[in-house]
Amino acid sequence: xxxxLLTVKGLTICTASSxxxxxxxxxxxxxxxGDIVSIIGESGSGKSLTAKALLDLLPAGIQxxxxxxxxxxxxxFSMSRQAKRHFLGTQVGFVFQDTFGSFDPMxxxxxxxxxxxxxxxxxxxxxxxxKALHLLREMRLPYPERVYSSYPDELSGGMRQRxxxxxxxxxxxxxxIADEPTTALDPPVQADILQLMKSWRARTGGxxxxxxxxxxxxxxMADEVLVMKEGTIVESAPVEKLFSAPVHPHTMSLxxxxxxxxxxxxxxxxxxxxxxxxxxxxxxxxxxxLSRRGFRKEEIQAVCQVTLTIHKNEIFGLIGESGSGKSxxxxxxxHLEKPQRGTVRWSGNMPIRKGIQWVHQDPIASFDxxxxxxxxxxxxxxxxxxxxxxxxxxxxxxxxxxxxxxxVLPLFPxELSGGMRQRxxxxxxxxxxxxxxxxxxxxxxxxxxxxxKMLALLRRINETRRTSILFISHDIRAALTLCHRIAVMAQGxxxxxxxxxxxxxxxxxETNRLLSSTLxxxxxxxxxxxxxxxETEYAHST
Numbered sequence: 001x002x003x004x005l006l007t008v009k010g011l012t013i014c015t016a017s018s019x020x021x022x023x024x025x026x027x028x029x030x031x032x033x034g035d036i037v038s039i040i041g042e043s044g045s046g047k048s049l050t051a052k053a054l055l056d057l058l059p060a061g062i063q064x065x066x067x068x069x070x071x072x073x074x075x076x077f078s079m080s081r082q083a084k085r086h087f088l089g090t091q092v093g094f095v096f097q098d099t100f101g102s103f104d105p106m107x108x109x110x111x112x113x114x115x116x117x118x119x120x121x122x123x124x125x126x127x128x129x130x131k132a133l134h135l136l137r138e139m140r141l142p143y144p145e146r147v148y149s150s151y152p153d154e155l156s157g158g159m160r161q162r163x164x165x166x167x168x169x170x171x172x173x174x175x176x177i178a179d180e181p182t183t184a185l186d187p188p189v190q191a192d193i194l195q196l197m198k199s200w201r202a203r204t205g206g207x208x209x210x211x212x213x214x215x216x217x218x219x220x221m222a223d224e225v226l227v228m229k230e231g232t233i234v235e236s237a238p239v240e241k242l243f244s245a246p247v248h249p250h251t252m253s254l255x256x257x258x259x260x261x262x263x264x265x266x267x268x269x270x271x272x273x274x275x276x277x278x279x280x281x282x283x284x285x286x287x288x289x290l291s292r293r294g295f296r297k298e299e300i301q302a303v304c305q306v307t308l309t310i311h312k313n314e315i316f317g318l319i320g321e322s323g324s325g326k327s328x329x330x331x332x333x334x335h336l337e338k339p340q341r342g343t344v345r346w347s348g349n350m351p352i353r354k355g356i357q358w359v360h361q362d363p364i365a366s367f368d369x370x371x372x373x374x375x376x377x378x379x380x381x382x383x384x385x386x387x388x389x390x391x392x393x394x395x396x397x398x399x400x401x402x403x404x405x406x407x408v409l410p411l412f413p414x415e416l417s418g419g420m421r422q423r424x425x426x427x428x429x430x431x432x433x434x435x436x437x438x439x440x441x442x443x444x445x446x447x448x449x450x451x452x453k454m455l456a457l458l459r460r461i462n463e464t465r466r467t468s469i470l471f472i473s474h475d476i477r478a479a480l481t482l483c484h485r486i487a488v489m490a491q492g493x494x495x496x497x498x499x500x501x502x503x504x505x506x507x508x509x510e511t512n513r514l515l516s517s518t519l520x521x522x523x524x525x526x527x528x529x530x531x532x533x534x535e536t537e538y539a540h541s542t
Contacts, residue, residue, distance in 0.1 A: 002032040005175055005207050006054070011067030013046070013053050013231075019065055024049055024231040027067070031175065034201065036208040038218045038239075040254065041228035042447045043419020047211045048097055050228075051179050054209075055088060059414050071175070089120040093168030095178040097211075097418045099160035100365045103152035109136075109163055110148040113170065120171055135166040140192050142323060146298070157361045157441065158185045158322025158474070165193065172204050179211045180418065183444040186321045186474035188513055194220055213419075213447035215258040219243060227251045257448035276312040278347055279436060279468050280333060280356075283307055285342030287328055302328040303339070304492040310436065315462055315469045317483030319476055319514060325492040326472050327361060330438050333470065334358055348435040354384055357429035361440040363421040367413040374409040377428045384432055398427040403453055419446045426454070430461070437461070438470045443478060455482055476514055480504065488514065 013024040024046040031037045039047050052058050054069050056077060069076045071091065079087065088094070096102040103112065113132035117123045123131065129148070136144035139162035152160055165181055176197070182190040194217065201208060210221055218225060218239065225242045227235040227250065235248040246252045287303040303325045310316045310333075320326050331337045332344060334356055348355040357380075360366035367376050374395060381391040396406055402423040413421060422442065429437055439458075443451045455478060461467050473479055479486055480500045487497040490510050498506065506512060 002034060004030045005033045005072060006031040006209070007070045008054065009068050009070075011050065011053060011069065012065040013049055013058065013062060014065045016061050016063050022065065022231065023062065024053070027233060029226055029233065029236065031207050031209055033174075033207055034205050035223045036198075036201065036210060036221050037224045037226065038210040038212060038222035039226045039228060040212060040215065040218055040447075042254075043213070043423075043450055044417045045228040046231040047228055048179050048417060051094075051177050051209065051211055054177065055092060055094065056084065057094075061415060086120070089116070090171050091174050093171070093173040093176045095161075095164050095168050095176070095181045097179040097183070098362070098364055099157055099164060100152065100362045102164055103160065105152055108149055108151055109155075112163075112167060113148075116167060116170055131170070132166075135170055136163070138196060139163070139166050140189055146300075156323050156327055157444075158189065161185060162189070162193065162322075165197075169200055172200075173206060175207050175209065176200075177209045177211075180213070180444075181210070182212070182214065182217060183418075183441075186319075186514065187476060189322055190217075190474075197221070215254065215448065227254070254448055257452050275314065278309045278345075279312045279314075280310045280347070280470075281308075281343075281345040282329075282333060283343045283345070285332055285339040285344065287332060287337065287339050301492050303332065305342075306492075306494050307342075308487060308494060308497065310468055310470055312435075312468055313462065313466045314485065315458070315471060315483045317479040317486035318470065318472045318489060319474065319479055319486060320489035321514075322474070324489045326489055327440055328492075329489070330358070330440055330470065330472055334438060350435055354380075354432050355435040356438060357432060357434040357436075358438045359422075359425045359429050359440060359442050361444070363418075363425040364413055366425060367421070369413055371412070372409065373411050373413075373416070373424055376413070376424060377431060380428065380432045394431055395427075398430045401430060401457060402427045403450060419450055422446055423450070423454075433465060434467065436468045436470065438472070440472045441474070442471070443473065443475055451478065458482060 007030050009028050011024060011027040012022055015021040015023070027050060029037070039050065041047055049058070049062065053064055054076070058064065064077070076084070110129065110132065114125070114128055117128040117131070133144045133148060136147055141147050141159060141162055147155065147159065147163065155163065161181065162185070165178070168176060182193055185193060197208060198221065200206060212218060222239045225237060225239050226233050227248065229250045235242070235246065235251045242251065243255065246255055285303060285306050289300045289302055306329060318326055318329070332339050335344065335352060346352050346355070377395050377398065378391055381394060385391050385394065399405060399408070404420065404423055404427070408416065408420065408424070416424065422444065426442060443454060446454060458469060459482065462469060471479060471483055483500060485497060485499055486503050487494050488508070488511050489495070496503070496506060496508050496511055503511060504515065
């Protein structure tokens, strides 16, 4: 029988202002040596708070009310500060959900590695750099030497996610706690990273506590699964049993959404209507960044001779690997950056600053941390609306659209879960009723049920308001379901633009690689129709 590496008993987390406001209630579970335990649940169910509480890293305003956490028999909460620092550096690796906030923006990636190795290893500077570059290559990062010398803001969200995982595994910890480690990764890289994590476990015998909303990842990785809802564990089971015979209605509801999304890309229901007049055009545009490496200057071609047109009332998808140039292209379309060559033409009826609204890939990086949710969402209204009553009504209306209520209005960004931040960012964009929504990885931090609701919301906005949408994502299933046309981007170029149906039959090798690497399988054998029907009935009744 395996020994328990991590044992959690009676963990309860509350707000610092009131012990009665309990965010996580009486959690108890174990992680055995060599096992992968996954925590799943809706956004705001307490998954990330639980992970941070295990290492005594709760944010300000939130505290542990009761409970113990033992690692190999030692109580983590009673450790001295020095012992805890050594423990966190060598025994546990942590991958945070917020890729931007987990790095020091004033230090290069190489300096982050050097700090880690200097504090917890006897490696020389040359040995530390060689090991860091080896880890970056393992993470399938392009040009590892360039990444090593880059600052965090020079990397895409997916690249920062892989760097964070490399740092977490650098000293071969006994336990890896990974909070949404693949949310910003495209399917091919996601599959590679998951395989790397499994290889690391096989090589070192380490354990993994995996927090995710992606049931495809759970099916691929987990041995045991914990299902959380409203701060409590409602079901715990081996992964095969959870997928084949779920017990709790909430688990069944999650599985229904998973099966619907997994099959969505096969239905391809949405074919484009007759394309209307152009709304936003990019003509032969190129964007190059100049990067300094010591005394040398190096040009990085982010976008190369791209031409595309988004029509009025069209949902246009843009997919491609992390680092392929998708986010740079979106900044050109938003007029946040100017191309070195080529032109961007806006044909909307509104001023461009109001007519195009953007949902950032890292919502937390686009918020002022000193502002409340109400001020963040209502910022646009201060410029374009008149009257506080109309502004408040509009804020409440868009909050309801994205599945939030007025209780979040006085909260600050650090008090929100990743999924809640994503929805706040979408609410801010919807407030001004733009002609074009630019959504950069809008579902990255959302659970499956929230994704389904957001897909329905975006369709409704497109149909009722006739709002055009640029949907930038690595989630190919969502793009196939939602979009009228989809462009595939690789190495800064558009290599193909097709309807979803034609794209699924493409002969292009890059497109086929993206499509074939999407995780949609269930563990063991597929569920029988009776089980699917039973899950649907339970989900609809709850």
